[in-house]
Amino acid sequence: MSYEDRDPYGIYKSNAQRKSSNSTGTGPGPQLMGADTLIGNDVVSLSEDDLGDIKELMLDMKTGQVAYAVLAFGGFLGMGEKLFAVPFSALRLDTLHKRFVLNVERERLQGAPGFDKSQWPDMADAEWARGVHAYYGSKPYADSMNR
Structure with missing residues (x-):
């Protein structure tokens, strides 16, 4: 959908x-x-591999910025799927196919820092955020706001 x-x-x-x-x-x-309309959208790699779908959008309440999209990958019928906080700036909206594109191949995503739905990381932790942004090659949005 x-x-x-x-x-x-x-x-x-x-x-x-x-x-x-x-x-x-x-x-x-x-x-x-609208955020509600983006949740559930598919995410593919540049080579069209299915990488999962968006489960949630995480908002930074201090800045009003969308910090991360939570991407679900793997598993079957929600069992065993892994969640990933993908910097929103790392996603590109493909309006032709109505989906997101992430410049990460499937194999690299499998090794990305992820988490289980019962153990969410502290996404407000600056050290954690630097690691996630470094992995995806994106720049933290807070860095661009401090100029």
């Missing part, structure tokens, strides 16, 4: 769809998107 399928407010309707439904105005998507 894509973000368009989870869009109860018509954020992502095209202008043609709006005209046929007698709706006025244009929505903000995909420049601004």
Whole structure:
């Protein structure tokens, strides 16, 4: 299911769809998107390998920034899946296929720092954040805000 399928407010309707439904105005998507509509979206690698799906978006309540997307990978029917905090800046939205793309191959993701749903890390810990950002080759959003 894509973000368009989870869009109860018509954020992502095209202008043609709006005209046929007698709706006025244009929505903000995909420049601004609703968090609920992104949860559940698929994530693939650059080589189109399935890497899982987004389970949650973690917001930094001090800055208002999306800090991490929680990616679920592996397992079967939710059993044995591993969770990964992927810096949101490391994801790219593919609006053509309605999914996210992560510049990490499947083998590298399998070795990424992950966690079990019963033991979440302290994502507010600066040391932990540096390690995660280093792994994905992204820059912590807080670094760009301090300039």
